[in-house]
Amino acid sequence: MSARPARYVGxxxxxxxxxxxxxxxxxxxxxxxxxxGTLHLAFVLSPHAHARILSLDADAALAxxxxxxxxxxxxxxxxxxxxxxxxxxPGYRRHxxxxxxxxxxxxxxxxxAVVAAECPYVAQDAAELVEVAYQQLPAVVRLxxxxxxxxxxxxxxxxxxxxxxxxxxxxxxxxxxxxxxxVIRERFxxxxxxxxxxxxxxxxxxxxxxxxxxxxxxxxVPHLLRTALAQYTGQPESSLRVLVPEVGGGxxxxxxxxxxxxxxxxxxRRFRRAVKWIQDRRxxxxxxxxxxxxxxxVEAAVDDTGLVLGLRASVWTNGGAYSTxxxxxxxxxxxxxxxxxxxxxxxxxAYEARAVATHTTPAGAYRGVAQPxxxxxxxxxxxxxxxxxxxxxxxxxxxxxxxxxxLPWTNVVGVRYDTGSFVESLRxxxxxxxxxxxxxxxxxxxxxxxxxxxxxxxxxTEVSGTGAPGWRARGLVRLPGFDSGIVKVEPTxxxxxxxxxxHSGQGHYTTFAQVVADALGCELADVRIVxxxxxxxxxxxxxxxxxxxxTGGGAFIRAAGKVREKLRRIGAHMLxxxxxxxxxxxxxxxxxxxxxxxxxxxxxxxxxYAMNTxxxxxxxxxxxxxxxxxxxxxxxxxxxxHIAQVAVDAEDGRVTIERYVVVxxxxxxxxxxIVDGQIQGGVAxxxxxxxxxxxxxxxxxxxxxxxxxxxxxxxxxxxPNYEIAHIESPSIDTVGGFKGVGEGGVIxxxxxxxxxxxxxxxxxxxxxxxxxxxxxxxxxxxxxxRARPG
Amino acid sequence: MGERIEVTLTVNQxxxxxxxxxxxxxxxxxxxxxxxxGTHVGCEQGxxxxxxxLLDGRTARSCLHFVAALxxxxxxxxxxxxxxxxLLHPIQQAFHRxxxxxCGYCTPGFVMTTLELLAGNPDxxxxxxxxxxxxxxxxxxxxxxxxxxxxxxxxxxxxGSQA
Numbered sequence: 001m002s003a004r005p006a007r008y009v010g011x012x013x014x015x016x017x018x019x020x021x022x023x024x025x026x027x028x029x030x031x032x033x034x035x036x037g038t039l040h041l042a043f044v045l046s047p048h049a050h051a052r053i054l055s056l057d058a059d060a061a062l063a064x065x066x067x068x069x070x071x072x073x074x075x076x077x078x079x080x081x082x083x084x085x086x087x088x089x090p091g092y093r094r095h096x097x098x099x100x101x102x103x104x105x106x107x108x109x110x111x112x113a114v115v116a117a118e119c120p121y122v123a124q125d126a127a128e129l130v131e132v133a134y135q136q137l138p139a140v141v142r143l144x145x146x147x148x149x150x151x152x153x154x155x156x157x158x159x160x161x162x163x164x165x166x167x168x169x170x171x172x173x174x175x176x177x178x179x180x181x182x183v184i185r186e187r188f189x190x191x192x193x194x195x196x197x198x199x200x201x202x203x204x205x206x207x208x209x210x211x212x213x214x215x216x217x218x219x220x221v222p223h224l225l226r227t228a229l230a231q232y233t234g235q236p237e238s239s240l241r242v243l244v245p246e247v248g249g250g251x252x253x254x255x256x257x258x259x260x261x262x263x264x265x266x267x268x269r270r271f272r273r274a275v276k277w278i279q280d281r282r283x284x285x286x287x288x289x290x291x292x293x294x295x296x297x298v299e300a301a302v303d304d305t306g307l308v309l310g311l312r313a314s315v316w317t318n319g320g321a322y323s324t325x326x327x328x329x330x331x332x333x334x335x336x337x338x339x340x341x342x343x344x345x346x347x348x349x350a351y352e353a354r355a356v357a358t359h360t361t362p363a364g365a366y367r368g369v370a371q372p373x374x375x376x377x378x379x380x381x382x383x384x385x386x387x388x389x390x391x392x393x394x395x396x397x398x399x400x401x402x403x404x405x406x407l408p409w410t411n412v413v414g415v416r417y418d419t420g421s422f423v424e425s426l427r428x429x430x431x432x433x434x435x436x437x438x439x440x441x442x443x444x445x446x447x448x449x450x451x452x453x454x455x456x457x458x459x460x461t462e463v464s465g466t467g468a469p470g471w472r473a474r475g476l477v478r479l480p481g482f483d484s485g486i487v488k489v490e491p492t493x494x495x496x497x498x499x500x501x502x503h504s505g506q507g508h509y510t511t512f513a514q515v516v517a518d519a520l521g522c523e524l525a526d527v528r529i530v531x532x533x534x535x536x537x538x539x540x541x542x543x544x545x546x547x548x549x550x551t552g553g554g555a556f557i558r559a560a561g562k563v564r565e566k567l568r569r570i571g572a573h574m575l576x577x578x579x580x581x582x583x584x585x586x587x588x589x590x591x592x593x594x595x596x597x598x599x600x601x602x603x604x605x606x607x608x609y610a611m612n613t614x615x616x617x618x619x620x621x622x623x624x625x626x627x628x629x630x631x632x633x634x635x636x637x638x639x640x641x642h643i644a645q646v647a648v649d650a651e652d653g654r655v656t657i658e659r660y661v662v663v664x665x666x667x668x669x670x671x672x673x674i675v676d677g678q679i680q681g682g683v684a685x686x687x688x689x690x691x692x693x694x695x696x697x698x699x700x701x702x703x704x705x706x707x708x709x710x711x712x713x714x715x716x717x718x719x720p721n722y723e724i725a726h727i728e729s730p731s732i733d734t735v736g737g738f739k740g741v742g743e744g745g746v747i748x749x750x751x752x753x754x755x756x757x758x759x760x761x762x763x764x765x766x767x768x769x770x771x772x773x774x775x776x777x778x779x780x781x782x783x784x785x786r787a788r789p790g
Numbered sequence: 791m792g793e794r795i796e797v798t799l800t801v802n803q804x805x806x807x808x809x810x811x812x813x814x815x816x817x818x819x820x821x822x823x824x825x826x827x828g829t830h831v832g833c834e835q836g837x838x839x840x841x842x843x844l845l846d847g848r849t850a851r852s853c854l855h856f857v858a859a860l861x862x863x864x865x866x867x868x869x870x871x872x873x874x875x876x877l878l879h880p881i882q883q884a885f886h887r888x889x890x891x892x893c894g895y896c897t898p899g900f901v902m903t904t905l906e907l908l909a910g911n912p913d914x915x916x917x918x919x920x921x922x923x924x925x926x927x928x929x930x931x932x933x934x935x936x937x938x939x940x941x942x943x944x945x946x947x948x949x950g951s952q953a
Contacts, residue, residue, distance in 0.1 A: 014886060014889075015889065018885070021891055021897055022868075022872075022878060022891065022894075022897060022898075022901065023869070023871075023872050024827065024828015024829070024898045025828065026828075026895075027827075028830065028895065030827075030831070031821075121813075197895075197929055198838060198840055198893070198895045198927060198930075199830065199895040200832075247893065248893045248895025248896075249893045249929050249930055251929070280834060281834060504893055505893030505894065505930045507892070673889045677889050677892060677935065680932035680934050681892065681929070681930045682932070683932055684933060685929070685932075707833070707835055708832075708837035709835055713927050715924040715927065716920040716924055716928075716933040716936065717920045717921060717923075719932055719933055719934070721934055745932070
């Protein structure tokens with residue numbers, strides 16, 4: 001069948017989600033009605049980064065009216081097996097985690113006991129009355145210290161605090177360096193941040209008749225969560241239904257599976273009562289996964305024209321105190337090491353990648369994973385090449401990029417770029433921001449009206465829609481890769497479409513309906529999307545790593561295609577025409593070219609469901625639904641160019657983003673409005689990460705800013721108006737041609753902002769190789785630079 | 791538990807009498823005693839603005855107010871903004887049309903802040919809008935579309951039409 005022009009895909013369709021959310025009628029996990037008699041949990045958190053638990057006295061807590069139970073780590077160990085992230089990768093050391101610490105605590109915020117009470121206020125009161133005696137032990141906190149001899153050990157199973165060590169080298173790497181005219185070396189250090197969704201996490205477990213259990217959770221991964229809960233608590237998977245309410249932002253943070261979820265289910269089983277837990281902000285900042293605590297030591301072999309002949313990278317990531325489900329503690333490590341070459345045609349490459357254990361909050365998947373930091377490194381190197389050789393930084397990038405004519409291209413670590421627009425997107429971004437004009441106007445000292453002004457680029461590839469081979473390549477053997485869809489034409493002709501995904505603000509009810517309506521050939525208004533319910537939706541890998549358009553869209557296109565064929569077969573039979581002469585279009589099944597001679601979906605559906613006197617074609621089955629899965633290739637590669645123009649105040653060091661341009665290529669766009677929204681939100685997060693956000697630890701392992709008064713998120717006054725354009729290079733490797741867009745904003749913004757500040761301060765001989773660039777840091781660097789003689 | 795304090799206050803134009811614990815927060819009263827769950831809790835420290843309501847016509851952090859101290863107060867929450875189940879308020883319409891919300895968790899707070907801003911300044915500059923919006927944190931949208939929505943809502947309200 002020939003492809004029909006899209007009717008809805010590509011259109012700016014306003015969101016279906018908005019009306020109820022704007023009225024305050026969105027039902028988030030804490031808004032769900034809890035059954036009478038629900039137990040409310042409060043966790044007792046360790047105040048120490050590393051300590052032995054000597055004793056736990058719950059008498060005072062239990063004496064409080066309304067307290068039902070206080071459970072220790074030993075109590076919980078009888079109910080939940082130790083959690084083990086099953087990564088199979090050479091150089092990875094496995095270790096377990098008790099859902100409540102039993103003998104030893106390994107980070108500030110790790111739970112040492114849980115209180116169950118009749119009301120949440122009482123549960124919190126009781127948690128404060130639990131007396132825990134600790135023997136404090138020395139802690140290892142900083143990534144740089146973790147593998148030094150004589151440091152405290154985080155786990156017996158992880159000697160030398162080395163969770164993971166991996167190496168890779170192309171055969172010609174040493175020769176590339178031996179023959180190079182220049183070698184550029186730099187060390188890049190990235191501060192630790194978190195996703196910090198506005199809604200903290202929460203869950204509600206409700207026992208049903210028999211051994212049934214309904215589990216509501218603010219998760220991005222309902223199917224993976226259900227399997228893990230069954231595996232570790234003993235609740236039969238088939239009698240466990242995970243339901244995802246509205247989720248108030250995820251950003252990867254809610255794609256991990258956390259101890260509190262296991263505790264909730266286990267206690268609902270134990271007490272045969274509903275059990276609810278709602279996280280507070282301090283717990284969110286202390287216990288949700290952290291990310292980006294990375295160090296890159298990079299050297300590039302370069303010829304006189306600025307061409308990179310070879311690249312060596314030593315990648316260190318701080319994995320924190322435990323490996324977390326489902327990604328473990330190596331996701332950032334392997335990500336940074338494998339993605340760093342980006343859009344560049346670097347053919348000689350070597351890396352050493354290490355994840356270390358420390359007494360800090362576990363690391364995990366936060367929007368962009370290691371891409372903001374590995375591009376901070378490679379894009380920082382591109383700028384240094386330009387400064388060393390006296391070239392323009394944009395020109396150095398353009399010389400090193402894989403040209404569109406060379407696509408498909410398989411990069412040095414084996415990742416295929418099927419289509420893209422590396423050169424075109426950078427050139428277009430340069431034109432939009434008048435890059436040449438800015439450079440021409442920029443004075444040598446960069447100083448205009450008391451501010452240092454600079455411009456910074458990030459050109460990058462963006463991993464999205466990872467399939468099973470992509471996860472296997474990184475040792476993640478229990479991450480499936482595929483997602484699934486079911487498309488069902490109901491007897492009345494309306495369409496219900498079920499997908500394995502679960503949204504946290506992405507607008508799936510709208511965008512997936514666009515995909516289904518086009519793939520099936522029906523009216524958009526007739527399609528309703530169902531997701532976030534494991535009892536209704538088919539299995540899948542779920543919603544993180546810019547997956548949903550690629551994997552959910554692909555699954556829906558395949559499933560809807562089957563249903564459309566069935567509509568044609570039954571319709572042709574009813575119309576007494578041959579199937580080849582019948583098309584499905586605009587909600588009708590009709591003779592090609594004769595829309596008037598046809599049937600409504602309802603008329604065909606009534607035949608399919610045996611609700612009229614017509615008969616089905618010979619051999620045709622009842623019903624009008626089908627399902628399919630879609631497992632994309634290794635990865636689906638999007639790309640973009642970001643350019644930031646900044647002003648750095650010479651006195652107080654404050655950075656103002658004066659202009660911000662993005663040219664993004666996510667292949668075929670489903671809904672441009674939603675794509676732009678993803679980019680805008682991501683850029684704001686990247687600006688926050690580049691300029692203000694950081695989880696600050698002291699040497700004893702205390703996190704010093706576990707509140708939103710001290711962990712600064714960007715506000716409306718900190719971000720610019722974004723200027724966004726698109727290039728569409730549809731993927732030729734994926735069903736539908738879609739590529740992901742969920743992470744590109746943050747990935748590009750971190751390096752672009754850092755490079756712009758570096759450019760602004762370049763004549764002061766200030767080396768920008770760290771983030772965040774807080775005003776206090778920049779003001780000091782500027783003051784010191786100005787005091788230097790010469 | 792202990793002593794309880796009697797207060798009378800008006801919530802969304804309806805008079806309410808309540809016997810409350812001295813420590814009961816306004817946001818918990820609204821959410822868990824009145825079932826007005828559109829007011830969200832994001833930080834319980836007054837930093838994020840997700841719990842913003844109008845208290846005697848001015849924005850207030852409902853996570854920082856004790857109900858016991860609000861005798862005689864007038865409270866307005868997001869549930870009292872739309873004129874009917876079929877229609878949205880011009881501010882809500884503008885948020886919808888400008889794609890000014892994603893997950894929607896912070897959105898009720900932004901709607902309340904916008905109500906206050908436009909009541910006091912029907913034609914705010916972009917700078918004034920951004921300054922007013924620093925009252926609230928959003929982690930999804932990057933704010934640009936919220937700024938557009940507030941601008942559009944101001945225009946619609948001035949012209950007496952829908953945004």
